[in-house]
Amino acid sequence: MTEQQTLRAPAEYAGKALHSGVPVYMRLLPAPANTGIVFRRIDLSGEPEIPATVEHIVSTVRNTTLGNGSAQVMTVEHLIAALRGTGVDNVVVELDEGEIPLGDGSAQVFVDLIQRAGVSKQGVSRQYLRLQKPVWVSRNGSHMVAVPADELKITYTFVTDHPVVGTQFGEYTITEDVFGRELAKARTLVFGRDIEFLLSQGLGQGGDLDCVVIVDDDGYRNSLRYHDEIVRHKILDVVGDMGLLGFLHAHIFAVRSGHELNKGLMQEILRLRDTDDWSG
Numbered sequence: 001m002t003e004q005q006t007l008r009a010p011a012e013y014a015g016k017a018l019h020s021g022v023p024v025y026m027r028l029l030p031a032p033a034n035t036g037i038v039f040r041r042i043d044l045s046g047e048p049e050i051p052a053t054v055e056h057i058v059s060t061v062r063n064t065t066l067g068n069g070s071a072q073v074m075t076v077e078h079l080i081a082a083l084r085g086t087g088v089d090n091v092v093v094e095l096d097e098g099e100i101p102l103g104d105g106s107a108q109v110f111v112d113l114i115q116r117a118g119v120s121k122q123g124v125s126r127q128y129l130r131l132q133k134p135v136w137v138s139r140n141g142s143h144m145v146a147v148p149a150d151e152l153k154i155t156y157t158f159v160t161d162h163p164v165v166g167t168q169f170g171e172y173t174i175t176e177d178v179f180g181r182e183l184a185k186a187r188t189l190v191f192g193r194d195i196e197f198l199l200s201q202g203l204g205q206g207g208d209l210d211c212v213v214i215v216d217d218d219g220y221r222n223s224l225r226y227h228d229e230i231v232r233h234k235i236l237d238v239v240g241d242m243g244l245l246g247f248l249h250a251h252i253f254a255v256r257s258g259h260e261l262n263k264g265l266m267q268e269i270l271r272l273r274d275t276d277d278w279s280g
């Protein structure tokens with residue numbers, strides 16, 4: 001059996017949030033088996049908790065936001081990707097604001113944090129969510145198909161007519177090694193032509209060249225960590241969003257998907273689980 005894991009010790013991190021732009025203090029705490037990932041807003045009265053599950057998604061506009069009653073937490077996807085990518089099942093994430101700090105725009109700061117704290121086995125078997133039948137969703141020219149597999153594998157095609165970025169393709173089986181080496185460092189990307197609109201929507205207030213890759217029609221403003229950093233980051237986002245299902249075994253094919261379609265696929269997977277004969 002694969003045992004569930006949690007952190008060996010608490011870990012703390014302070015940094016700026018991408019969308020709200022505010023400074024955030026975050027603490028990752030070890031948690032008992034079968035807790036899952038739970039966010040706790042220590043700045044709100046009663047310190048409300050928000051479980052990291054699909055049912056708690058309240059927004060998918062440029063980030064994945066979870067909510068429970070009036071308590072919310074934005075931009076959970078890179079932290080959840082880091083937790084799943086390093087094999088952490090159970091953790092309580094304390095926050096004194098409503099958004100996860102962005103770090104360097106990738107999952108690497110969180111991977112470093114988890115590795116410094118250490119990971120320990122909990123003597124309880126991990127229950128994988130094993131997809132039993134194909135499921136698919138399509139919206140506005142974006143597509144996702146998931147088929148049964150013995151592992152989590154993600155095949156992603158990033159399609160755009162952008163003159164610099166072009167179409168990018170990536171395919172990875174998500175193991176700890178692959179996640180750490182090929183995906184964790186890939187940063188959030190923003191098209192320069194979208195920045196004004198995002199700021200006008202109250203998004204991206206904390207974005208700068210230390211944490212976001214910006215690409216204009218005549219080139220990148222920063223130097224890249226991977227030549228295909230964008231598609232790798234899109235796969236990292238899929239890992240983070242799918243982490244709301246726990247540990248999924250499926251092969252996902254995605255074309256131009258984002259957080260909203262990721263949510264749609266997860267809802268289809270849960271619908272299948274809840275209405276069909278689903279073993280494993």
Ligand SMILES: [Zn+2]
Pocket residue numbers: 077078188233237
């Ligand atoms: Zn992202």
